[in-house]
Amino acid sequence: MTAPQPRRGLLTTPLRVDPKALAPEVGFFRYGVVGGKVLLTNDGGEFHFLPTERFDTFLRGKIDGEERAEMERKGFFKTGLDIDRMAGRIRRKKGFLGSGPHLHIVVTTLRCNHACKYCHASRTDMDRVDTDMSLATAREVVEFAFSTPSRVLNFEFQGGEPTANFPAIRFIVEHALEKNRYENRELLFSLVTNLTLMDEEKMRFLVDNGVMVCTSLDGPEDLHNQNRGWIGKSSSYQTVSDWMERFNAAWVDKGLDPNLFHVDALMTCTRASLSRGREIVDEYVKRGIKSIHLRPLNPFGFAVNTWKQIGYTMEEFLTFYRDTLDYILELNQAGTFIQERQAAMFLTKMLTPDDPNYTDCRSPAGSGTAQLAYNFDGSIYTCDEGRMVAHMGNDFFKLGHVSGSSYAEIAAHPTVRALAVASIQDALPACADCVYKPTCGIQPLHNYMFDGDLFGQRPRSRKCQEFYGEQADLFRRLAEDTDGRVEKIFRRWTIQRSRPGTVPYPNLPFSSEGSA
Amino acid sequence: MTEPQQAAPNGLQIELGARRVSFVVDEALYPLDTIQGAAYLFLDRCYVFLDRPADQRVAVVLKAKGEADEPTLDALAGEFANELLNQALRKAVGASNAKIREFILAKAFFSVDAPSSIDKLLAELDAEEMEPLEIPVPWEKTDG
Amino acid sequence: MAEPVVLRYHRSLYATASVTRAAERFAAFGPAVVEAEADVLVTFADVPDRLRERLPDEFANHALFQTIVDARAEGAK
Structure with a gap:
């Protein structure tokens, strides 16, 4: 032995x-x-x-x-x-401090026609219309979001499958645009959808009103379908593919830059993905998608029950990450631009004077301060994971309600303060001394869900292992980059070309100026 | 229990036992916060026990979570001893730079930037005498 | 009834308040925390046989973790 x-x-x-x-x-x-x-x-x-x-x-x-x-x-x-x-x-x-929440996650319904193996959103079956957000609540969500001080308001529609309650999406977009005639904020809309309930009318509305679309694409057809079960159907991959093409064509028809206006995609890495990194990247490249986010699975939600089947250690994920990043860099060096989004986030912190304000990797954390999540019933949570914890019976991350709470009350809520205290790196053992402290961040909610403790135990923390491993790999590549070619690619990834925000009057041409 | 052996870095006397290695740290050389700082980093892969066999002495026991042979335990102790040095260095760096860091952070978050040239100009204009119609009058044209 | 499990920590190395907070997370084993001279004693009254060997190890790490985190937070004030 x-x-x-x-x-x-x-x-x-x-x-x-x-x-x-x-x-x-x-x-x-x-x-x-x-x-x-x-x-x-x-x-x-x-x-x-x-x-x-x-x-x-x-x-x-x-x-x-x-x-x-x-x-x-x-x-x-x-x-x-x-x-x-x-x-x-x-x-x-730290320029993000004091700006107020810019990300407003709106859960229009819990209904979903999928049963993805790793789903950590609370979901219900398609006949549960009692979990749809009412238009009255939708109005209050918009009013509340506008009561917060951020100059940028990004309404992100989630679910369940948010398009199962499209009237709420339509109402929020229209009401927010109307209200913004007087407020003049930078408005952004994004929809996170599985695309399987999409139709021409919905697509037209979304494209005409500047709602960006993000879908899940886990890789080639067999892998995608294996992870993402469409209830009663055999394959969501083809439907996703078709609608991605139709949306992309619609934006091109409007004369918009396809580099900026296209369907974004997110993948979730399961055990089956670990040996197929290249194929996953090739799938994205084939579709002209310029950005892929290699995200590990978290043992939350449905994944708790399926972990033995689809889960893996963080060490296994980091091996997959390094190997896949090798391939992505090869493609870049051969002239195909595709960035890895987690790397781009860290590289922005490493190579530029800025912080990309990614709410899950900040100190203090962005939950409750940079983002809020509104459940279908109008309850306000620190973030979407906080809403999920509530669904499991723990209301610790619930901050209030759109009809009864003021922004001042939300901002001063003890839970928001606790999250801030638990994510100040300088006050935490190991984080305070860590070489990656300036580029790292903390998501206390992950610690809470993993360990039952907002603070978490650093060496054991899965998120710490993930962030540490990714940053170590990126710095290693820079350390070994004797001819500067890798740094040149990395610096390209840090260039932010923002889509112009939705103007108050959607019929006017989009501004040529980038948004903040 | 085997005989005490010399650990590689900084001469800690280690004792090996079943799944465990122990040694005593002199607090005069490594204050408690450096011992704690090192101990914290080992909590994921072994069990860590601290005790006080005598004044200014801290006994550290590292117990493996599974089976561990002597070279493994020896390496664990060596790594802990090494980390004590690193913690001590970090503490020294922190102490050497405490005041200037406080000053810099105060400047970063609590001070106002030096006035821009536009602000300066506006401030100068505000300070000039104004006619009733608020047309600024250059100083050389005023009485007295 | 099985004998309780009694753990002892030196008060100069493990803060009583921190040990108490760590013990709250082990509430299922019926902990009680008292100070006795130079030591903090933690008595677990309801420990199943299969966990008697492992509990002292696991709790020791939690107690140390909490002590270090609390000490760090104090130092940051």
Whole structure:
């Protein structure tokens, strides 16, 4: 029998150091080993690679020449530190604070005609019209969203299958557009749908009113159908394919840029996906989709019961992630643009002064502050997962109701505060010291669902393992990128070309200016 | 229980037992928060017990969650000892930069940016004397 | 009735309040937390036989985890 091999810890640092060597002029930094080099990061989001043998030289303050100048510019030394620049970078990185919720998830119904193996949305059968959002509630949802301070309001329709209650979608879009004639916010609409209840009339409305469409596409036909069971039918893949093409053609007919206006797709990775990364990417490329999000499955909702069949360890997922990212980069180098969305999110934090404000990877977390979720009955939750927890019998993440609560009450709710406290990295062991702290974030709800605890235990936290592994892989690629080709591709992925927001009057031409 | 052995980094005397390895840390060298910082990072893969055999001494026991042979336990202790050093370095870096970080963060979140040139100009215009019709009068044209 | 499981932690290393909070998550085993001289004693009155060996290990990690998190939060104030 082979002796068990010692497993190096996720967060421990395989570097022997001498704390007494630290020179007073060395600035603040966090560090770790990646790609055979020492990676330094700091509060301003700057990073620097050092060969391991030069780390001691750095600690002693003996780095000189051009490298010294570069490290001083980045803020790794107190000498030459531009305090205003550093403060400005930090302020910009946290620029999302105080804006109010920009993402408003509206669950128009719990009814769904699918029974996906990994669904973690609460769902009901198609005859349960009592789980449809009424138009009166829909009106109150719009009124409430407009009472929040964010300049950008993104109404995202979810379910169940939201198109099962299309009148609510239509009403919200029309009422929001009407209200915006006086409010002049940046309005965005998006619909997350399985496309199987789509028809020409619905499509026309969505296209004419600037509602972007996002669907699920788990990969080639057999894989997609295996994961996503359409009740009473054999295949959703073909229907999804057909409607994706029709929508894309409709936007082109309107004279809109197909690079910006096309059906987006999301995939969920099950055990069956792990060996088929290339095929999944090829499926997306075949359809002209420029962005794929390699997302791991969470052991929540339906997946709790099917985990043995469809689940996997985070280590297995990260192997799939690295291999598939290898392939995506190969395609990019051969001239086919496709980005991996999780990587793009992290790379925006690594390579630009900005934060993409991805609500699930922020510190403090965006649940309840950057996003709110409105259930079909008008209840307000911190996020969609919070709504799911309520469906399982726990109302901890319920903040109020559209007809009885004010935004001030929601913003000051103890649960919102608890989520914020549980996601301040500087106050959390391991996170505070982690080399990836400047580019990472926390979703306390995942900790709660996984561990029963908002704070979570870092080395055990599945989300920590995922984020840590992904960032380690991206930094490794940068560390090994001797000719700069990978960084060039990565930087392309950080360029945001936003679709123009829906103008107050949908009949006017879209603005040529990008939205914020 | 086997005989005490020398651990590789910083001379910790380790003792090996069934599925466990233990050693004593001098708090004068590694304050409690560095021991805690290191211990936290091991909670996922072993059981960690702390005890106080004497003043300024912390006994650390790492117990494997499954079967573990001597090289594995030895490596675990070595990694813990290494992490103590890393925690101590982080603490030193933090202490050396505490004041300047506080200043920078205060500047980032609680200060106002220096006035822009437009703001400065507007402020200058506001400070000039105004005619009843609010037409600004250059200083050289006013009386006295 | 089976003997209760009694665990002992040094008060200078495990905060009583943190151990108590950790014990709340093990409520199914009937925990009681008291201070006795230099130690924090946790008595679990209702531990099934099959978990008697593993409970001390699992609880020790939770107690240490909570102590460290609370200490960190105190330091951040």
